[in-house]
Amino acid sequence: MFILWLDVMIKRGVIISIGLWGVLTFVSGCANYLSPFKTENARLGSPTSVNKELKQLPPPEDKIIVATYRFRDQTGQYKSSENGASWSTAVTQGATSILIRALEESGWFVPIEREDLSNLLNERKVIQMVRAQYKGQDGKTLPQLPPLLYAGVLLEGGIISYDTNVMTGGLGARYLGIGASGQYRQDQVTIYLRATSTQSGKILKTVYTTKTILSEKVDAGVFRFVDTDKLLEGEAGYSFNEPTTLAVTEAIEKAVLSLIIEGVHKGLWNLNNPDDINSSVFKNYEREKNDSENYDSFGRYLTNKREGVGVGINYAMQWYQGNYPNPLIRPAGEMNITYYPHPKFGIGMEAGLGNIAARNAFEKEYSYVGLKGTYYILPNMSNTVYLIAGGGLLVGRTGFSRGEDLFPYISGGIGFEQFITPYMGINVEFKNVYSMEDGLDGVKKGNINDMIWRGNVGIKFYLGTNKTK
DSSP: OOHHHHHHHHHHHHHHHHHHHHHHHHHHHHHHHOOOOOOOOOOOOOOOHHHHHTTTTBBBBSOEEEEEEEEEEEEEOOOOOOOOOOOSSSOSSSSHHHHHHHHHHTTTTEEOTTTHHHHHHHHHHHHHHHHHHOOOOOOOOOOOOOOHHHSSSSEEEEEEEEEEEEEEEEEEETTEEEEEEEEEEEEEEEEEEEEEEEETEEEEEEEEEEEEEEEEEEEEEEEEEETTTTTEEEEEEEEOOOOHHHHHHHHHHHHHHHHHHHHHHHTSBBBGGGGGGGGGHHHHHHHHHGGGBBOOTTTTBOOOOOOEEEEEEEEEEEEEESSSSSSEEEEEEEEEEEEEEETEEEEEEEEEEEEETTTEEEEEEEEEEEEEEEESSSSSSSSEEEEEEEEEEETTTTTOOOGGGGEEEEEEEEEEEEEEETTTEEEEEEEEEESSSSSTTOOOSSOOEEEEEEEEEEEEEEESSOOOO
């Protein structure tokens, strides 16, 4: 008997051990996936998308000798910290090195050392002293050092601003101890770069660029009692922070690209082949420059979203408010067509069909047709809130044979639209339809006429628009 009991316990122990080992292996594997505990070899820095454009620039007639003494952080900003003051700067202090590399990568400039000019001059003094005191192997006096190069163009500017939390947001949900959430934040860095003639001191050209910096965090978890004395708890997530230095690098490279192309158009320097002004790099830049006026300070593309005519289909849930208690929610359908004389305003027609009902009292079908006007709060954005106002006629099932089944109405409400393509948007609306005469439910009683509350979800197609980006 003892041997049988021991055998059973050993088997249970083995099963429990195998189960625990499996759980630990799974958790360890997930943890390693989310946060790899291993070292990585040093590698070359990843090129930015602008760096590829710099290398695709057509060659210049002559390379330009340029000098930059200090392209520095002019924001004076420190990293934000939840635990108190932080003495770490918000952006890199090595922007001069980034600028010099961008000048080299472009193939248009010959940058010369000026940031640490004192070190260079001291080293030249040492060389001159050694050459004055010693002779070469042939016994002759060593020659003097050649003169330093001087620059025809001086590059100045810096990191002008670093704006934090220019846009933040998030979304989350939790039910019965199980949920997930996500948050994001956008910062923005701004670069100014100017070219100055060293002969006259004239500012030849000034350009500026901006780059957004994205940070996001996603997590999910469960915290729930699966039994009276058993608690299940688990969590997972990740965070992503776009490297600030890479963002600054991309903004500086974009400024160098802009300075080169703007200088060619202004006649400050020339292409080796004048026909290269029609190359893809120049054309893309011109297209982006012409399009830049359609961007706002948050980097969002703004253009006239609504032009011509829009045709929409809505599915609605509606309930009435009148003389009977316990109103029931009933479905409805609607079609509409809208003409947009202005991006902010729309004028159109709507027609639909639906029921109103009250529990154990009545149910009646109504169709309606009417005119409505729409005012969009932010017409140039991909998503916006809008206001609705209109009026029309509610027609009962026997509307044209019995006059009491015709009810004029006025309506008003609020909606939200999100474009999913340049020609199609989805919308959510909530509005009130107020009858100008009482009796929608067949009872004329009270000082307030019957009304209908309606919630719509729909889709709208925009026809005859010209939306090219």
